[in-house]
Amino acid sequence: MSEPSLACCTPLTGTPMSAEQAEQVAPLLKALADPVRLRLVSLIAASAGGEACVCDLNDAFDLTQATISHHLKVLHTAGLLDREKRGVWVHYSVRPAALDAVATLFTTAVPA
Amino acid sequence: MSEPSLACCTPLTGTPMSAEQAEQVAPLLKALADPVRLRLVSLIAASAGGEACVCDLNDAFDLTQATISHHLKVLHTAGLLDREKRGVWVHYSVRPAALDAVATLFTTAVPA
DNA sequence: TTAAGACATCGATGTCCGTCGATGTCTCCG
DNA sequence: CGGAGACATCGACGGACATCGATGTCTTAA
Numbered sequence: 001m002s003e004p005s006l007a008c009c010t011p012l013t014g015t016p017m018s019a020e021q022a023e024q025v026a027p028l029l030k031a032l033a034d035p036v037r038l039r040l041v042s043l044i045a046a047s048a049g050g051e052a053c054v055c056d057l058n059d060a061f062d063l064t065q066a067t068i069s070h071h072l073k074v075l076h077t078a079g080l081l082d083r084e085k086r087g088v089w090v091h092y093s094v095r096p097a098a099l100d101a102v103a104t105l106f107t108t109a110v111p112a
Numbered sequence: 113m114s115e116p117s118l119a120c121c122t123p124l125t126g127t128p129m130s131a132e133q134a135e136q137v138a139p140l141l142k143a144l145a146d147p148v149r150l151r152l153v154s155l156i157a158a159s160a161g162g163e164a165c166v167c168d169l170n171d172a173f174d175l176t177q178a179t180i181s182h183h184l185k186v187l188h189t190a191g192l193l194d195r196e197k198r199g200v201w202v203h204y205s206v207r208p209a210a211l212d213a214v215a216t217l218f219t220t221a222v223p224a
Numbered sequence: 225t226t227a228a229g230a231c232a233t234c235g236a237t238g239t240c241c242g243t244c245g246a247t248g249t250c251t252c253c254g
Numbered sequence: 255c256g257g258a259g260a261c262a263t264c265g266a267c268g269g270a271c272a273t274c275g276a277t278g279t280c281t282t283a284a
Contacts, residue, residue: 012150012154014158017150032141034271038129038141042124043129064274065231065232066273066274067273069233072231073233099125102218107219165260175243177262178263179244180261182242202260
């Protein structure tokens, strides 16, 4: 399933983006372009230890467990979340490198 | 059509995001979560004067003029692009504040 | 072994989205 | 006035997506 290579990216501003680069980064943004998934990432990132188990995540939404599981899978497939099974529970954590890659996109060559 | 208020946003990391905040920011990301639109923004931002006319933009893609026009409208409606008609041509420019808002999302409280 | 609980997967359904050809609107030029 | 060119809008179509209920898989406890 070829783990996405976390497309390193030059900032949006500055140099025009290549088609290939755009194709690589767009899925990352698409994975984040959903209110539920945005909150999921935020909840996980803000949790103690930078990780959270699905059971806690479920309670934060008025959605079916199946739906939450689906969203977590999307984020994991996009390379934004790591997955670790510990006993009965599954813990998800944020991949900092993935967020950094996206951040780089919007960082307009910060001046000194 | 209530110009989007360019939801100022706390970083994803740190504090959990509210549902309202997520609903505000998600459309911005959704507008950017497309390879074509990503390249459009990049092309415009990288152009001289920070703006570009549709005629030039059309040539950069193997897509119909109608499709490019559609994508530009999506970006404009999301508040990411400004539109100015000058004679026969229409010039689009990037709204820095919009990109900054998104950048803030992914800026993980940079350490010293 | 059996039962219960935590997640994932499956199949269905309604909605949204990208793309296109055709057509409309506006502006400039002759 | 009339034509040409730049861009927007419209209507349609195929594919993708969010959500759900039902069911499957795995782990721990009794």
